[in-house]
Amino acid sequence: MNQGNKQKLAEGKTKIIWADPCSKDEVLIESKDDITAGDGERRNLISSKGALSTTVTCNAFRLLRSKGIPTHFLHRVDSTTFAAQRVQMIPIEIVTRRIATGSYLKRNPEVAEGTRFDSLIIEFFLKDDAHHDPMIFWDQDKSEYQLFDPRKPLSVGPTQVLSELFESPAIFPTDFDDMSFLARICFIAAEEAWEKQGVTLVDLKIECGLGCQPPYRDTIIVADVIDNDSWRIWPSGDKAQMKDKQVYRNLDSITPEALAAVRDNYMWVANATEKFLPA
Numbered sequence: 001m002n003q004g005n006k007q008k009l010a011e012g013k014t015k016i017i018w019a020d021p022c023s024k025d026e027v028l029i030e031s032k033d034d035i036t037a038g039d040g041e042r043r044n045l046i047s048s049k050g051a052l053s054t055t056v057t058c059n060a061f062r063l064l065r066s067k068g069i070p071t072h073f074l075h076r077v078d079s080t081t082f083a084a085q086r087v088q089m090i091p092i093e094i095v096t097r098r099i100a101t102g103s104y105l106k107r108n109p110e111v112a113e114g115t116r117f118d119s120l121i122i123e124f125f126l127k128d129d130a131h132h133d134p135m136i137f138w139d140q141d142k143s144e145y146q147l148f149d150p151r152k153p154l155s156v157g158p159t160q161v162l163s164e165l166f167e168s169p170a171i172f173p174t175d176f177d178d179m180s181f182l183a184r185i186c187f188i189a190a191e192e193a194w195e196k197q198g199v200t201l202v203d204l205k206i207e208c209g210l211g212c213q214p215p216y217r218d219t220i221i222v223a224d225v226i227d228n229d230s231w232r233i234w235p236s237g238d239k240a241q242m243k244d245k246q247v248y249r250n251l252d253s254i255t256p257e258a259l260a261a262v263r264d265n266y267m268w269v270a271n272a273t274e275k276f277l278p279a
Contacts, residue, residue, distance in 0.1 A: 013040050014053070015225065020083060025213045026074065029225065030081045031057070035262070037249045039129040044254060046263045050080040052270045053227040058082055059273035060190065060226035066277060067189045069182065070221040072209060085216070087209030087223045088169050093133065094179050096187040097121040097203040101232065101239070102246070104203075107135065107154050114239075120187060122180050125150065126165075134159065138173050169210055178220045179208050186222060193276045194233060199243075202232035228269045243269050 007019040009027065013036045020026040031050040036043045054076065061073035061082075072084040097104060100115040104123075124136040126147065134147040137158070145165050146158035165171040183206055191201040209223035228244055235241040243265045251258050 013043070014229065025086055026083050027086050028077060028081050029084055031225065031227070032080075035229075035245070035248055037245070039132060042249075042254075044248075044259060046259055046266070049263065049266060052263075052266045053225065053229070054080050054082060055270040056227040056266075056273050057225040059270075059276050060230075061222075063189055063193055063276045064186060064222060064226075067185070069185055069189065070211075070216055070219065072211070072216075072221055072223040084223070085221075086212050087216075087221065088212060089207065089209045089223060090169060090171065090175075090179075090220070091127040091166070092136065092171070092179070093125045093127060093205050093207055094183040095123045095125065095203055095205045096183045097123070098187070098191065099200070099202045101202060103150055106151050107148070109153055120184055122183050124176065124179070136165070138176060140173070175220060182206070182208060182220065182222055186226075190226075190231070193273075197272055197275060198236055199272070200234045200237040202234055204231045206230070228266050233269070 006021055006028070008016060009019055010017040014032050014034050016030045016032065018028040018030065020028050031053040033045045033047060033049045034043060035046050035049055058073070058076045061071050064071050065073065072087050074083040074085060076082045098117055098120060100108070100111045100117070101113055104121070105111060105113055125133040126136055127133060132150055135150045137146045137148065139146055142161075143163075145162040147160040147162070148154055149156070149159050183204075186206055187201065187204045190204055194201045204226075206222055206226060207224035208220050211217050211219045211221050232242065232244050232246055235243065247265055248262045
């Protein structure tokens, strides 16, 4: 993308948010070639990852749009960039789980790996790398938000309690209901699309924002990106065949050959998501 005189609004580990010079109500989201793990402690560059991630995100958002799910996605701009409605991001990650694996087992050691949840499990995590993205739980009886260390059993108890989560944007208990609903229907849409290709969607992470313009003004909608860093996918339900970012997390050593294999997985996923909707 030709950056020209565009204004950079924000930059994260794997993407840049630009103001759209043609519309104050829209932004341009550019994916970088960076891949990270461990709250950014591991970082590498993979050639064309930005383009592959943008392909997956655009295909995922088009799928959600076909199901009537509100998102900020507008259209693809170029190989690494898409246009989106400007939103006020909510600094929370919402994870929906069909199968127990990964960090879920650390918080729930009594659950066996591979356990399938007929009723989807939904978890909320505060975006805070310094504290390893603590898990958020609203205690209705005590009328307080509780933050848990995501690396420890929930039985250890909360590390912090808060009466309010954010001032701007303010997050209310009912907003968690709205985010849960969006997470659930996003997961089901993606799960069905992957099932058609014989792939099991194990879990899915989304983020949300408050719409700033009609038709979603002041409405919580799906935002950010949904790419191969956002889910676990197991072809044929076999964990050993995983194609997602977990392959990178699991690397014992970083070699050009290992990174090339990760890139091949990302290319496989980009090609597979092209089949989410009829041509």
